[in-house]
Amino acid sequence: MKIVNILLLLATFLSAHAVSITRFPANNARNINPDTHLVLTFPEQPVLGTSGKICIYDASDNRLVDMLDLSIPPGKTVGTKGPASPDSPVPYEYKSGHFTNVNTKPGTPSGVALPTTTEYQLTIIGGFTDGFHFFPVIIHGNTATIYPHNNLLEYNKTYYVEIDPTVFALTNGGFSGIKGKNGWPFTTKKTPPPINAAQLVVSADGKGDFNTVQGALDFIPDKNPKRVTVFVKKGKYEEIVYFRNKSNITILGENKEKTVVFYPNNEVLNPHPSNVGTNELPGTFPSRRAAFSVDNCQGIHLVNLTIKTTVKGQAEGLLLTGDKNIVDNVIIVGSGDALQVNGTAYFINSQIIGDGDTVLGRGAAFFDHCRFDSQSIFMWIRNTSANHGNVCVNCIFNATGKQETEIARAPNNRGKSYPNAEAVLINCALSGVSPIGWGTIGDSTNIHYWEYNSTRLSDGKPIDVSKRRPASRQLTMEKDADIITHYSNPAYVLNGWIPAMKPIILSQPASTVAKTGENVTFGAKATAVPEAKYQWFKNGKIIAGATNANLILKNISLHDAASYTVTAKNSSGSAISKAATLNIK
Numbered sequence: 001m002k003i004v005n006i007l008l009l010l011a012t013f014l015s016a017h018a019v020s021i022t023r024f025p026a027n028n029a030r031n032i033n034p035d036t037h038l039v040l041t042f043p044e045q046p047v048l049g050t051s052g053k054i055c056i057y058d059a060s061d062n063r064l065v066d067m068l069d070l071s072i073p074p075g076k077t078v079g080t081k082g083p084a085s086p087d088s089p090v091p092y093e094y095k096s097g098h099f100t101n102v103n104t105k106p107g108t109p110s111g112v113a114l115p116t117t118t119e120y121q122l123t124i125i126g127g128f129t130d131g132f133h134f135f136p137v138i139i140h141g142n143t144a145t146i147y148p149h150n151n152l153l154e155y156n157k158t159y160y161v162e163i164d165p166t167v168f169a170l171t172n173g174g175f176s177g178i179k180g181k182n183g184w185p186f187t188t189k190k191t192p193p194p195i196n197a198a199q200l201v202v203s204a205d206g207k208g209d210f211n212t213v214q215g216a217l218d219f220i221p222d223k224n225p226k227r228v229t230v231f232v233k234k235g236k237y238e239e240i241v242y243f244r245n246k247s248n249i250t251i252l253g254e255n256k257e258k259t260v261v262f263y264p265n266n267e268v269l270n271p272h273p274s275n276v277g278t279n280e281l282p283g284t285f286p287s288r289r290a291a292f293s294v295d296n297c298q299g300i301h302l303v304n305l306t307i308k309t310t311v312k313g314q315a316e317g318l319l320l321t322g323d324k325n326i327v328d329n330v331i332i333v334g335s336g337d338a339l340q341v342n343g344t345a346y347f348i349n350s351q352i353i354g355d356g357d358t359v360l361g362r363g364a365a366f367f368d369h370c371r372f373d374s375q376s377i378f379m380w381i382r383n384t385s386a387n388h389g390n391v392c393v394n395c396i397f398n399a400t401g402k403q404e405t406e407i408a409r410a411p412n413n414r415g416k417s418y419p420n421a422e423a424v425l426i427n428c429a430l431s432g433v434s435p436i437g438w439g440t441i442g443d444s445t446n447i448h449y450w451e452y453n454s455t456r457l458s459d460g461k462p463i464d465v466s467k468r469r470p471a472s473r474q475l476t477m478e479k480d481a482d483i484i485t486h487y488s489n490p491a492y493v494l495n496g497w498i499p500a501m502k503p504i505i506l507s508q509p510a511s512t513v514a515k516t517g518e519n520v521t522f523g524a525k526a527t528a529v530p531e532a533k534y535q536w537f538k539n540g541k542i543i544a545g546a547t548n549a550n551l552i553l554k555n556i557s558l559h560d561a562a563s564y565t566v567t568a569k570n571s572s573g574s575a576i577s578k579a580a581t582l583n584i585k
Helices: 002-016 213-219 477-487
Strands: 020-023 029-032 037-041 053-058 063-069 093-096 098-101 124-126 128-132 136-141 145-146 158-163 185-188 199-201 227-231 235-238 241-244 247-253 259-263 292-304 306-309 318-322 325-328 331-333 339-348 351-354 359-368 371-374 380-381 391-393 396-401 422-426 429-431 450-452 501-507 513-516 518-523 524-527 532-540 550-553 564-570 573-576 580-584
Touching: 128 241, 199 213, 213 241, 247 501, 292 501, 306 325, 318 325, 325 524, 380 422, 422 477, 450 477, 501 564, 513 518, 518 580, 524 564
Parallel strands: 029 185, 199 227, 227 247, 235 259, 241 292, 247 292, 259 306, 292 318, 292 325, 306 331, 318 339, 325 339, 331 351, 339 359, 351 371, 359 380, 359 391, 371 396, 391 422, 396 429, 422 450, 501 573, 513 580
Antiparallel strands: 020 037, 037 145, 053 063, 053 158, 093 098, 098 128, 124 128, 136 145, 158 185, 501 524, 518 550, 532 564, 564 573, 564 580
């Protein structure tokens, strides 16, 4: 009998360890952020099953904290409708017109939109209790990322994870599930960061204050009066980001190209609420289809990162609603409507990439030294007479499709007209724009489809505008100097708001070792609105005349061995770089 028991235990052990699977968090890991995803890396690409459950339990009392049921389809993009079975509850209850987390405090419904349904996977993001459909597991290569429902895990808790064998399939059949309190336990951090912290760090590897961008944003109180910086370290953050009623937040990426927030979200997975229609309500815009949504927020600064959707269809990379928001040095990638802007927003040194109708919205939006890459029509503008539309100064319009396209389409949508639609281009370079330039305008005299000094992107020469639509207008300095001056001023376009953002050091000067007689260059890069002025220091003392982003030291001697810093300053404040040391050998 003992031999039989030993053999059974050995068989169980070998079955459970048939393949080597790396886990994040690791078994028995401590100090884990409660917003963590669960990540399994297999020796081969796993196949996601259509049945089975992933469960998270509180180890102190074995209470079921969260459950993901793979028999429920993510949304209309996958499978058919399949309501949750009675023994597989989604961790939400429906009361008074919206969903609430069973285990946490209620969130905030949109006030106008119908909630989504439980026929598909459902999660609450940013307290938006009308709900989102989502993918409970996403597989890339050999790595499967599991997405627990938001805000169910707590600080100072030990949890354990169980996964049914049918959740993942391998060619060798080596995955037999994870079971029991010792199967995959981990313990969360004892306490959150200080509620009044001026900076929160997001790092996908768990070494920051939060693992996810959404986790950091959920932590910041609504209408926070003091600015908080959410510093997002280099990495890939595959998550729907949605936050509303926030203010004074700077979301700063460590690297524009290597800090990437993305998700396969679109109108199919998360359709626009059917009862809202074209919704012209001020303030909030309850759309769920964007990868990154800023809703009814003020003073949000998005800086130095990439935001994108990874699927086709009507799918904004960024949907920005609110007032006095700034987007600086950001790459935005979407499909259909890549960027939607509702409310006053200032864009500078940013790139917007889309398939067509690339910029949508009600404005007002001012684009300064931005680049638009679009396979089809660049803009679909819907502003009313209450505010300006899209104004682009010193921008690039680059058509990436096989055929020439137009700057903006006809100002109507499903029978609804926008007779005050406005798109003004000043000193912009164009490529791939058709000779007519603009979509059908009709007989409205209120449309502002205007250009001044449009040039060819290829060689900088003036564009032949002789075939532009008659209802559009070519501005000239002789006749329209006041108009050109006004529309070149962001405050005029943005309802009197003067965009302002204190300097942020994006790249630091690096320490170096050099020989006497060599030339040495220290470089730094700052972003600011308005543009910052630089001043270099040697051992804390001003270097006269060193007021460029780069400091060049020629024919160095032992006297130059020192610590160098640079200050970037504008009317909103200043920032100082880290010290860079020059050692002479």
